[in-house]
Amino acid sequence: MYRTYIQIMGEELVDNLAAIASSPLDDSSQLPLYQQLKQRMLQLMASGSLDETTPLPTEMQLCQAFGLSRATVRRCFKDLVDEGRVVRRRGxxxxxxxxxTRGESSVPLNFSSEMESAGLLPASRLLGLRRREASGGISRRLGVAEGTPVWEIRRLRLGNGLPLQLAIAYVPCELCPNLSEEDLSTSLYALISQGSGALPARAEESYEAVCLDAREAKALGVRVGSAALRVLRTSFDTTGRAFEASVLIEPGDRSRLVVSLSTEGTELRRVWG
Incomplete structure (x- = not known):
C-alpha cells in the first residue's frame, strides 16, 4: 500500500518525506512529539518544497517514518489546520x-513566501551562477574551510514586476552538487532540502545603510548613489549548520523595517513597496 501510494504521487513526495524524517524526533525533549513534528512540517514549508498543489505526507506515512501513534500525528495536523497553515481536501x-490567505501564520524564510505573504507576485531573474572557492567572510559565515567549493548565485528578485532585491547567495556545493541554471527556476531552499535533507530552521540578518554603486543601481533600475539596505543573511538548518550565506541589496524606497516594541519583546519585520 505504501509503495503504491508513493508511485502514484511521484518522487517529489518521497523527497519531502525523506527530508522531514532525515533524523529522529527527540523522545527526551520537553517539547511534545507532536510539536516537534509540527516544527519539521513548518520548516519544510519554509523551504518552498511544498505549495498549495503538492500534498503533505499522509498521517500513515508519518506514523511509519517516525514510529509515532496516529493520535500524535493527528494532533500535529489539527494544530496546522487550526492555525490556518494547511487545508484538508477530502479525497x-x-x-x-x-x-x-494565511497572514501572520506564514513562515516566510524564503523570498517567494515573503512576497506572497505581502500580497505580491514573486519572480526571479538569474544573473549568474558559478562555482568558486569560499574565502574570508563567506567561509566564516558558512563555517567551512577556506577553499571549500561553493556555488555563487546572483539573482534579481521582483515583486509584481518591480525589482526589490539584488541577491548574491553562497551555498556549499556538497549540498546540491549538480546545480544548474534550469534548477534555479524553483526555490533554492527546496533544492537544498531535496538534495541534502537540510530543512531551514532560522536565519540571522544584519543591516546597514549603503549607497548603490553603478552595477547595483543598473540591476535594480534606480539612480547611482541611491540609498539602500545591505543585508547579510546566514541561514541555518535544523542541526544548526549554516547552509547559505547571502548578501541582499534592497532599494531604500522599496522596503523598510518596522520595529514593534512591547513588554513581551521586540518584533522586527520588513515591509515592501
Missing amino acids: HGTFVRPET
Whole structure:
C-alpha cells in the first residue's frame, strides 16, 4: 500500500518525506512529539518544497517514518489546520494554504513566501551562477574551510514586476552538487532540502545603510548613489549548520523595517513597496 501510494504521487513526495524524517524526533525533549513534528512540517514549508498543489505526507506515512501513534500525528495536523497553515481536501490530501490567505501564520524564510505573504507576485531573474572557492567572510559565515567549493548565485528578485532585491547567495556545493541554471527556476531552499535533507530552521540578518554603486543601481533600475539596505543573511538548518550565506541589496524606497516594541519583546519585520 505504501509503495503504491508513493508511485502514484511521484518522487517529489518521497523527497519531502525523506527530508522531514532525515533524523529522529527527540523522545527526551520537553517539547511534545507532536510539536516537534509540527516544527519539521513548518520548516519544510519554509523551504518552498511544498505549495498549495503538492500534498503533505499522509498521517500513515508519518506514523511509519517516525514510529509515532496516529493520535500524535493527528494532533500535529489539527494544530496546522487550526492555525490556518494547511487545508484538508477530502479525497486528495492535506495542502499548504496559499500564502496570501494565511497572514501572520506564514513562515516566510524564503523570498517567494515573503512576497506572497505581502500580497505580491514573486519572480526571479538569474544573473549568474558559478562555482568558486569560499574565502574570508563567506567561509566564516558558512563555517567551512577556506577553499571549500561553493556555488555563487546572483539573482534579481521582483515583486509584481518591480525589482526589490539584488541577491548574491553562497551555498556549499556538497549540498546540491549538480546545480544548474534550469534548477534555479524553483526555490533554492527546496533544492537544498531535496538534495541534502537540510530543512531551514532560522536565519540571522544584519543591516546597514549603503549607497548603490553603478552595477547595483543598473540591476535594480534606480539612480547611482541611491540609498539602500545591505543585508547579510546566514541561514541555518535544523542541526544548526549554516547552509547559505547571502548578501541582499534592497532599494531604500522599496522596503523598510518596522520595529514593534512591547513588554513581551521586540518584533522586527520588513515591509515592501
